Amino acid sequence: MIYLIGPMASGKSTVGKALAKALDTTFLDTDEVIVMSHGSIPQIFAEHGEEHFRDLEVATLRATQAGVLATGGGAVLRPENREVLRRGTVVYLQMDEDTAARRLARSQDRPLLAGEDGVLQRWRQLFAARRDIYEDLADLTVMVEGKSVNELVALIQGHVISATR
Ligand SMILES: Nc1ncnc2c1ncn2[C@@H]1O[C@H](COP(=O)(O)OP(=O)(O)O)[C@@H](O)[C@H]1O
Numbered sequence: 636m637i638y639l640i641g642p643m644a645s646g647k648s649t650v651g652k653a654l655a656k657a658l659d660t661t662f663l664d665t666d667e668v669i670v671m672s673h674g675s676i677p678q679i680f681a682e683h684g685e686e687h688f689r690d691l692e693v694a695t696l697r698a699t700q701a702g703v704l705a706t707g708g709g710a711v712l713r714p715e716n717r718e719v720l721r722r723g724t725v726v727y728l729q730m731d732e733d734t735a736a737r738r739l740a741r742s743q744d745r746p747l748l749a750g751e752d753g754v755l756q757r758w759r760q761l762f763a764a765r766r767d768i769y770e771d772l773a774d775l776t777v778m779v780e781g782k783s784v785n786e787l788v789a790l791i792q793g794h795v796i797s798a799t800r
């Protein structure tokens with residue numbers, strides 16, 4: 636199983652879907668699986684808080700099988716999830732701050748970025764707290780800056796295929 640990890644807006648959901656198509660395999664996104672049974676992410680955060688969302692994320696990651704699985708940016712925080720991720724091939728989508736700023740300007744459904752600090756400032760804080768974990772888990776790290784979805788897919792595909800040969 637290939638897992639995509641990385642900060643919010645690095646492209647895990649978008650690249651994951653395209654990668655699964657290129658590899659002719661199945662695709663799921665833990666956020667989408669959670670939303671199907673529990674309602675929207677902003678609603679879960681507002682009604683039950685982040686820890687409850689993390690509990691749902693743990694249960695979902697444990698129970699979900701797909702050729703390619705996109706995770707949410709904070710899924711790496713829970714040790715149970717890191718254990719699951721280590722059993723598969725982990726692709727880390729690494730993103731620079733300028734790309735984050737451009738993409739987050741259009742983001743509306745990420746409750747952890749809301750608040751008075753401003754979206755980019757919050758993104759920066761979360762990334763600072765998580766970057767070492769992303770790096771530690773990664774079997775393959777791909778910098779997304781300046782690359783199209785198709786270019787990223789080709790890059791990942793090349794590495795994944797040569798790693799399993
Ligand atoms: N390589 C890319 N080039 C340009 N835009 C991208 C690329 N990857 C993702 N995006 C866009 O960035 C935004 C965030 O992507 P998304 O897949 O939701 O990220 P994540 O799941 O990591 O939060 C979306 O609007 C998506 O269309």
Ligand SMILES: O=C(O)C1=C[C@@H](OP(=O)(O)O)[C@@H](O)[C@H](O)C1
Pocket residue numbers: 641642643644647648666676706707708709710744745746747
């Ligand atoms: O980084 C995070 O803590 C989160 C990332 C989101 O997923 P994306 O990384 O796909 O945006 C989603 O799981 C939730 O809003 C929390």
Ligand SMILES: [Mg+2]
Pocket residue numbers: 647648649664666705706707
């Ligand atoms: Mg996503």
